[in-house]
Amino acid sequence: MSxxxxxxxxxxxxxxxxxxxxxKEPAYLFTEKHVADKSEIARRFIESxxxxxxxxxxxxxxxxKRFYNIDHNAYLEGTLPAKTKELMGLVASACLRCDDCIYxxxxxxxxxxxxxxxxxxxxxxxxxxxxxxxxxxxxxxYDLLEELYG
Amino acid sequence: MSxxxxxxxxxxxxxxxxxxxxxKEPAYLFTEKHVADKSEIARRFIESxxxxxxxxxxxxxxxxKRFYNIDHNAYLEGTLPAKTKELMGLVASACLRCDDCIYxxxxxxxxxxxxxxxxxxxxxxxxxxxxxxxxxxxxxxYDLLEELYG
Amino acid sequence: MSxxxxxxxxxxxxxxxxxxxxxKEPAYLFTEKHVADKSEIARRFIESxxxxxxxxxxxxxxxxKRFYNIDHNAYLEGTLPAKTKELMGLVASACLRCDDCIYxxxxxxxxxxxxxxxxxxxxxxxxxxxxxxxxxxxxxxYDLLEELYG
Amino acid sequence: MSxxxxxxxxxxxxxxxxxxxxxKEPAYLFTEKHVADKSEIARRFIESxxxxxxxxxxxxxxxxKRFYNIDHNAYLEGTLPAKTKELMGLVASACLRCDDCIYxxxxxxxxxxxxxxxxxxxxxxxxxxxxxxxxxxxxxxYDLLEELYG
Amino acid sequence: MSxxxxxxxxxxxxxxxxxxxxxKEPAYLFTEKHVADKSEIARRFIESxxxxxxxxxxxxxxxxKRFYNIDHNAYLEGTLPAKTKELMGLVASACLRCDDCIYxxxxxxxxxxxxxxxxxxxxxxxxxxxxxxxxxxxxxxYDLLEELYG
Amino acid sequence: MSxxxxxxxxxxxxxxxxxxxxxKEPAYLFTEKHVADKSEIARRFIESxxxxxxxxxxxxxxxxKRFYNIDHNAYLEGTLPAKTKELMGLVASACLRCDDCIYxxxxxxxxxxxxxxxxxxxxxxxxxxxxxxxxxxxxxxYDLLEELYG
Numbered sequence: 001m002s003x004x005x006x007x008x009x010x011x012x013x014x015x016x017x018x019x020x021x022x023x024k025e026p027a028y029l030f031t032e033k034h035v036a037d038k039s040e041i042a043r044r045f046i047e048s049x050x051x052x053x054x055x056x057x058x059x060x061x062x063x064x065k066r067f068y069n070i071d072h073n074a075y076l077e078g079t080l081p082a083k084t085k086e087l088m089g090l091v092a093s094a095c096l097r098c099d100d101c102i103y104x105x106x107x108x109x110x111x112x113x114x115x116x117x118x119x120x121x122x123x124x125x126x127x128x129x130x131x132x133x134x135x136x137x138x139x140x141x142y143d144l145l146e147e148l149y150g
Numbered sequence: 151m152s153x154x155x156x157x158x159x160x161x162x163x164x165x166x167x168x169x170x171x172x173x174k175e176p177a178y179l180f181t182e183k184h185v186a187d188k189s190e191i192a193r194r195f196i197e198s199x200x201x202x203x204x205x206x207x208x209x210x211x212x213x214x215k216r217f218y219n220i221d222h223n224a225y226l227e228g229t230l231p232a233k234t235k236e237l238m239g240l241v242a243s244a245c246l247r248c249d250d251c252i253y254x255x256x257x258x259x260x261x262x263x264x265x266x267x268x269x270x271x272x273x274x275x276x277x278x279x280x281x282x283x284x285x286x287x288x289x290x291x292y293d294l295l296e297e298l299y300g
Numbered sequence: 301m302s303x304x305x306x307x308x309x310x311x312x313x314x315x316x317x318x319x320x321x322x323x324k325e326p327a328y329l330f331t332e333k334h335v336a337d338k339s340e341i342a343r344r345f346i347e348s349x350x351x352x353x354x355x356x357x358x359x360x361x362x363x364x365k366r367f368y369n370i371d372h373n374a375y376l377e378g379t380l381p382a383k384t385k386e387l388m389g390l391v392a393s394a395c396l397r398c399d400d401c402i403y404x405x406x407x408x409x410x411x412x413x414x415x416x417x418x419x420x421x422x423x424x425x426x427x428x429x430x431x432x433x434x435x436x437x438x439x440x441x442y443d444l445l446e447e448l449y450g
Numbered sequence: 451m452s453x454x455x456x457x458x459x460x461x462x463x464x465x466x467x468x469x470x471x472x473x474k475e476p477a478y479l480f481t482e483k484h485v486a487d488k489s490e491i492a493r494r495f496i497e498s499x500x501x502x503x504x505x506x507x508x509x510x511x512x513x514x515k516r517f518y519n520i521d522h523n524a525y526l527e528g529t530l531p532a533k534t535k536e537l538m539g540l541v542a543s544a545c546l547r548c549d550d551c552i553y554x555x556x557x558x559x560x561x562x563x564x565x566x567x568x569x570x571x572x573x574x575x576x577x578x579x580x581x582x583x584x585x586x587x588x589x590x591x592y593d594l595l596e597e598l599y600g
Numbered sequence: 601m602s603x604x605x606x607x608x609x610x611x612x613x614x615x616x617x618x619x620x621x622x623x624k625e626p627a628y629l630f631t632e633k634h635v636a637d638k639s640e641i642a643r644r645f646i647e648s649x650x651x652x653x654x655x656x657x658x659x660x661x662x663x664x665k666r667f668y669n670i671d672h673n674a675y676l677e678g679t680l681p682a683k684t685k686e687l688m689g690l691v692a693s694a695c696l697r698c699d700d701c702i703y704x705x706x707x708x709x710x711x712x713x714x715x716x717x718x719x720x721x722x723x724x725x726x727x728x729x730x731x732x733x734x735x736x737x738x739x740x741x742y743d744l745l746e747e748l749y750g
Numbered sequence: 751m752s753x754x755x756x757x758x759x760x761x762x763x764x765x766x767x768x769x770x771x772x773x774k775e776p777a778y779l780f781t782e783k784h785v786a787d788k789s790e791i792a793r794r795f796i797e798s799x800x801x802x803x804x805x806x807x808x809x810x811x812x813x814x815k816r817f818y819n820i821d822h823n824a825y826l827e828g829t830l831p832a833k834t835k836e837l838m839g840l841v842a843s844a845c846l847r848c849d850d851c852i853y854x855x856x857x858x859x860x861x862x863x864x865x866x867x868x869x870x871x872x873x874x875x876x877x878x879x880x881x882x883x884x885x886x887x888x889x890x891x892y893d894l895l896e897e898l899y900g
Contacts, residue, residue, distance in 0.1 A: 049589070052589035052590065052592070052593055053589060055589070055592045055593055055596050056588070056589055056592050058596075059570065059592055059595075059596075061570050061574070063370065063373060063374060063574040063577070063578070064570075064574065064577065064588070066370050066373070067370060067577055067578070067582070068585075070278060070363065070366050070367060070370060071278050071582045071585075073363060073366075074274050074275055074277075074278040074363060075275075078271055079265070079267040079268050079270075079271045080237075080268055080271045080272070084234055084237075085271070085275055087230075087234075087238065088237065088238055088241045088272060088275045089275060089279065091238045091241055091242050092241050092242060092245045092275065092276060092279040092280070092583075093279070093583070095242045095245055095246055095733075096245055096246070096279070096280070096583050097848070098547070098583050098586060100586035101279075101582070101583060101585075101586065115229070117229040118229050118230055120229075120809065120811050120814075121228055121229045121230045121235070122230065122238060124224050124811070124813040124814065125224055125225070125235055125238045125239060125242065126238075126242060127224075127731070127813070127814065127817055128220060128221050128224040128731060128732050128813070128817070129239065129242040129243070129246070129251075129731050129732050129733055130242070130246070130730075130731045130733065131727070131728060131729050131730045131731025131732075131733075131734070132728050132729050132731075132817070132821045132851070133695075133729055133730065133731070133842075133843070133846050133848050133851060134731070135818075135821070135851075136848060136850035136851065138806070138814070139799070139802035139803060139805070139806055140802065142802070142805045142806050142809060143802055143805055145809075146805050146808075146809075199739070202739035202740065202742070202743055203739060205739070205742045205743055205746050206738070206739055206742050208746075209720065209742055209745075209746075211720050211724070213724040213727070213728070213820065213823060213824060214720075214724065214727065214738070216820050216823070217727055217728070217732070217820060218735075220813065220816050220817060220820060221732045221735070223813060223816070224813060242733075243733070245583075246733050247398070248697070248733050248736060250736035251732075251733060251735075251736065270359065270361050270364075274361070274363040274364065277363070277364065277367055277581070278363070278367070278581060278582050279581050279582050279583055280580075280581045280583065281577070281578060281579050281580045281581025281582075281583070281584070282367070282371045282401070282578050282579050282581075283392075283393070283396050283398050283401060283545075283579055283580065283581070284581070285368075285371070285401075286398060286400035286401065288356070288364070289349070289352035289353060289355070289356055290352065292352070292355045292356050292359055293352055293355055295359075296355050296358075296359075370578060371578050374574050374575055374577075374578040375575075378571055379565070379567040379568050379570075379571045380537075380568055380571045380572070384534055384537075385571070385575055387530075387534075387538065388537065388538055388541045388572060388575045389575060389579065391538045391541055391542050392541050392542060392545045392575065392576060392579040392580070393579070395542045395545055395546055395883075396545055396546070396579070396580070397698070401579075415529070417529040418529050418530055420529075420659065420661050420664075421528055421529045421530045421535070422530065422538060424524050424661070424663040424664065425524055425525075425535055425538045425539060425542065426542060427524075427663070427664065427667055427881070428520060428521050428524040428663070428667070428881060428882050429539065429542040429543070429546070429551075429881050429882050429883055430542070430546075430880075430881045430883065431877075431878060431879050431880040431881025431882075431883070431884070432667070432671045432701075432878050432879050432881075433692075433693070433696050433698050433701060433845075433879055433880065433881070434881070435667075435668075435671070435701075436698060436700035436701065438656070438664070439649070439652035439653065439655070439656055440652065442652070442655045442656050442659060443652055443655055445659075446655050446658075446659075499889070502889035502890065502892070502893055503889065505889070505892045505893055505896050506888070506889055506892050508896075509870065509892060509895075509896075511870050511874070513670065513673060513674060513874040513877070513878070514870075514874065514877065514888070516670050516673070517670060517877055517878070517882070518885075520663065520666050520667060520670060521882045521885070523663060523666075524663060542883075543883070546883050548847070548883050548886060550886035551882070551883060551885075551886065670878060671878050674874050674875055674877075674878040675875070678871055679865070679867040679868050679870075679871045680837075680868055680871045680872070684834055684837075685871070685875055687830075687834075687838065688837065688838055688841045688872060688875045689875060689879065691838045691841055691842050692841050692842060692845045692875065692876060692879040692880070693879070695842045695845055695846055696845055696846070696879070696880075701879075715829070717829040718829050718830055720829075721828055721829045721830045721835070722830070722838060724824050725824055725825075725835055725838045725839060725842065726842060727824075728820060728821050728824040729839065729842040729843070729846070729851075730842070730846070
């Protein structure tokens with residue numbers, strides 16, 4: 001919410017809008033298994049999440065399934081690249097202070113080829129927006145980043 | 151937090167990390183005045199914010215000034231483009247349900263040339279992460295987008 | 301999170317579970333127009349919401365439409381009565397401190413025939429769970445209740 | 451916050467309001483011990499909570515005792531059944547993302563004879579209101595439900 | 601959550617604990633009317649709050665009355681001075697981003713003789729803990745402080 | 751947000767404002783080591799925090815370093831005593847429900863000579879403002895207080 005200084009002369013027209021592209025699955029550079037082999041934190045998270053999701057899947061709750069589906073859709077390749085949207089998921093997760101969600105999106109971003117400086121810069125936005133209450137989550141996120149990229 | 155399906159064979163190495171670039175002021179395509187002339191919602195927000203910030207500036211509080219400075223830094227051009235970071239600010243603001251912050255980042259993104267579909271896709275991430283409690287804020291955000299891009 | 305005292309001898313079996321019923325639209329006792337005629341607060345809320353939703357509808361965003369749809373589904377008659385779920389929506393909205401959401405669910409509950417003491421008791425749960433930060437929203441909720449039931 | 455469609459002709463009068471009933475302790479079908487024997491997750495939660503509450507009781511803080519008392523009161527049988535209010539407590543806890551609180555209210559609801567579909571439908575309201583950030587808590591709630599009802 | 605550096609040799613014993621003092625009403629230096637005459641923001645807040653509280657009082661809800669009572673108790677003179685606890689209420693309100701609550705506690709603190717630098721330093725804690733999302737509320741708080749102390 | 755009753759005749763002038771004092775490091779009565787020797791909960795927290803901060807330090811992220819610096823500044827001796835500000839940090843942490851942050855500020859307050867009744871009274875403000883959702887964190891805080899002061 002800072003003030004902005006460098007202003008350029010305003011052109012008459014806004015850049016022509018890109019048409020929303022079709023949503024499609026992103027191309028992962030790395031499998032979840034690759035990530036789990038690289039990082040113990042990631043491995044524990046992925047295994048625990050799989051075990052707990054099995055429970056949810058078994059319950060076969062109509063509304064939960066629809067919510068999972070819409071959630072999946074929100075991060076597909078679209079007008080914005082999947083990479084960017086996973087990093088947005090990371091920022092939202094850090095602001096809302098959910099470790100599981102931070103792990104999930106940091107791993108997804110890694111699998112898509114996002115670099116460590118890009119992950120850090122995203123976490124910086126979350127830190128500034130969300131304040132020092134984010135710091136304990138930031139510390140745990142850096143612990144994961146260290147194992148993934150270190 | 152959805153499960154992921156499309157996985158590609160894992161390459162041996164992670165893409166070489168880009169060096170963090172120097173931070174610099176982004177190049178705005180539009181001035182605040184241009185935006186205020188285009189949108190009544192933007193105009194009222196910009197004027198009210200300026201009036202209230204004058205009060206804060208006058209108080210000359212050391213820690214507030216440092217916080218404003220760090221806040222300004224977080225959205226400069228860096229490893230990630232300023233456009234992307236303003237949209238991250240938008241996602242965080244919508245998740246945390248702060249109308250003023252949503253207006254601020256949506257206007258900043260507009261000034262940097264972000265398209266409406268890009269703004270909407272960012273808000274979609276916030277809606278899915280933050281849930282229906284985000285909807286009243288989404289409605290007001292669309293009201294602004296309509297004036298800016300409509 | 302209080303401790304519980306009155307405990308009865310435990311029966312051997314849990315009550316047989318009801319099958320989840322088909323979801324269906326609830327039967328409203330009152331139209332939105334009826335509510336708007338009765339309460340000025342409700343009228344302003346309903347009109348503003350309609351105006352802003354028109355904007356959102358016009359944008360025709362795929363993911364937003366799907367989210368609205370799943371949101372609509374969550375409050376249909378089901379295993380739990382629609383009345384109960386609207387009151388749950390009210391509790392969640394008050395805990396999360398969203399005035400628009402409080403108005404929406406209090407009006408929906410009214411339209412389904414929920415009584416004022418039922419609305420107040422629901423708000424009590426929200427007050428105790430959410431704390432004094434809920435009080436300003438409670439005040440505004442009571443202002444609406446007074447117009448609807450007074 | 452969805453729009454509503456099925457509207458019936460508005461009757462002239464709102465249903466006569468029930469008088470608020472006296473608050474009284476609910477009749478539990480199951481003891482905490484029964485629940486702890488059935489579910490390992492419940493057992494660990496109940497034991498840890500008892501151990502920590504002993505500390506709080508010992509401190510004998512006036513205001514904390516009064517708060518615990520008011521908290522206890524909010525879930526008694528009243529105008530709304532205790533079952534409904536425990537499920538409201540569950541919805542609020544899931545929206546506010548507090549695992550201990552979710553466990554507490556899901557166990558209380560179970561002890562009062564609430565069925566699994568009723569618990570799931572309550573969690574659905576929390577999921578839609580609170581968004582994907584609720585999912586990690588939903589997973590852990592289903593893990594408990596599986597042990598209690600499975 | 602910063603690291604700490606200046607450490608002094610540790611004494612063997614912790615300072616003898618003061619007994620919790622009896623709670624008693626604080627001595628206000630200024631009436632609400634005095635504040636309302638001084639600040640237009642305060643006047644509007646105080647009047648609106650009085651009007652809305654009349655509604656709540658009229659409803660005579662048992663649990664709400666008890667909650668108001670416990671809330672009143674929390675800010676009385678005790679082990680900590682009332683001044684300090686009003687400022688804690690201010691910090692909590694700013695962190696949780698509730699304008700009405702910020703106005704309430706800033707006015708209470710003013711009435712007890714708290715100085716502007718003390719109010720600002722309290723808001724600084726809230727800003728650092730809560731992040732930039734607190735800034736719009738900080739601006740409005742400074743607007744009130746300007747009218748009260750300016 | 752309760753109403754206030756005891757009002758004294760309003761003096762004509764507000765007490766002369768103290769000049770903001772220079773910020774300086776507070777004088778700790780106890781080292782972190784002393785605290786870790788006294789409390790197992792504190793020891794585990796301090797060690798884990800040190801290990802994770804080492805990771806963050808190594809990353810040497812410019813914006814994180816600046817944020818840590820500003821965070822450190824917010825709790826120095828100033829217009830308000832460091833003791834008071836650590837207790838404000840405790841209130842904010844409990845309201846925002848961050849166990850790590852609660853441990854941090856409760857330990858800092860202890861190290862500065864804050865008494866147990868002062869810690870409890872601060873937590874009371876957080877409990878009343880934040881509601882029953884704070885209770886699980888309050889329990890864990892009392893567990894630490896018991897080890898530190900018991």
